[in-house]
Amino acid sequence: MLASTPTTALKPFSIGDIEISTPITLAPMAGHSNRAFRKLVREMGDCGLVCTEVLSSTTLNNKGTRQQSLEKFPWDAIEEYPMAVQLFGSNPAVVAEAAKIVVDNGATIVDINMGCWVPKIAKKGAGAALLQDVCTARAVVEAVVQAVPVPVTVKVRSGFEDGVVTAIPFAKAAEECGVKAIAVHARFAGQGHQGDVDWDIIRDVKAAVVNMPVIGNGDVCEPADATRMLAQTGCDGVMIGRGALGRPWIFRQIAHYLRTGEILPEPTRSERAAIALRYAELNLDYASIPEYPTVLQMRKQISKYALDEAGSVVIRNRLVRVESMADIEAILCPIIAAGM
Secondary structure (H helix, E strand, O other): OEOOOOOOOOOOEEEOOEEEOOOEEEOOOOOOOOHHHHHHHHHHOOOOEEEOOOEEHHHHHOHHHHHHHHHHOOOOOOOOOOEEEEEEOOOHHHHHHHHHHHHHOOOOOEEEEEOOOOHHHHOOOOHHHHHHOHHHHHHHHHHHHHHOOOOEEEEEEEEOOOOOOOHHHHHHHHHHHOOOEEEEEEEEHHHOOOOOOOHHHHHHHHHHOOOOOEEEEOOOOOHHHHHHHHHHHOOOEEEEOHHHOOOOOHHHHHHHHHHHOEOOOOOOHHHHHHHHHHHHHHHHHHOOOOHHHHHHHHHHHHOOOOOOOOOOOHHHHHHOOOOOHHHHHHHHHHHHHHOO
16 A cells, blocks of 8 residues: 655664664563564564563562573573663662673663653652652663663653653753663653653654654554654654554564555454464463463463454453463464465
8 A cells, every 4th residue: 555655764773882773663561572572573574672571670689589580581682682671770779780780691782761650660769750850860870871881771751740841851961971862752650651642742852962862652553653753753763662562563564664655554364363373482482481371471462463353352352361372273273274
C-alpha cells in the first residue's frame, strides 16, 4: 500500500561511540522485554537498540541476590549488540556500583530508569520520583557516568508531578554530566500510560540540549506515528514499547515506511501464529526455570497476537490458560497449517 512520502528520513544516530543503525528502539518493559522478546524483535528486523527489563541496583549490590538477579534478566552482549541494561535506584553510590556489575557482565550501555511510575519503585524515591529533585537526579547520573567506561543513558517522564515539567532542566544537567542520550516519555508519572501524550515536551528537550541525542517515547503504534514524532519534535530516535507487544514486526514496518513511503501489510493470521510460536520457543530456549512457570510467564505475551476471528476471543482465552508448550502448539499449529 502506498502512502504520502514521509517527511523524515531513516538515519542512524550514535550513543557515545556506539552507532544505532536505525532510529527505532525497543523500550524496557517489565514483564515483556525479556531476552526472548528482544531476540524476536531483532529477528523481525530494523530495531536499532534493545534494552533489558529494569534491574534493581540494591539487589545487584547484595551478594546473596546478585546472581539470581542476573539469571532472571539474562542477556548476550555479543548477540544483542547494541543493547542497554536498565537500572533503577536512588542512592548514587549504589546505582554506580550496580552499573559496574552489569558492565562487568557485558553491558555495552547503562540506562538509568527515571521514568517508572509504579508505586513500589516510586515510593523508594527511584524511577520517576527522582524527577522531583533535579539535584538528586543529577547526582545519580553523575556517579554512574564516573563509574563506568561505557555510554550512560537515561529514560525519563515529562515530570513527576502533573503539569510540572522537569525533563527539560534535568536533560540539560544530564548532558553536562556526560550522559550520552535521553529517552523522554511525554507523560507525567501520575498519568501512567493513560491520558494525552504531549510530544511538544520532547521537542523542548531536544531544543534544550546541545549534542545529546533525544529519543521520543509515547503513543507510537503505527509507522505514521513515528514519522510525525520525528518531524514534530526533531528527536533523533523513536522508542516503541506497548506498540510492539504482539507486533514485534512494527520496527520493520516503520523503517520501511521511512525509507519508501510504503506501508507494509500486517502479517497474515497464520504468520502471526508462527511468530507467536517462535516467541514461545525462544522463551523455553532461554529459560533458567522449568517449563511450567516459563509458560505461565509468557501467557501475557502470546495472547496479544490477534489470532481470533473477528468478534471472537476464543483463541485468546485459551492462550491465557496454557500450562505447557504442548498446549501452545495445540492452539497455534492448526492456525499455522491453515495458511491464512
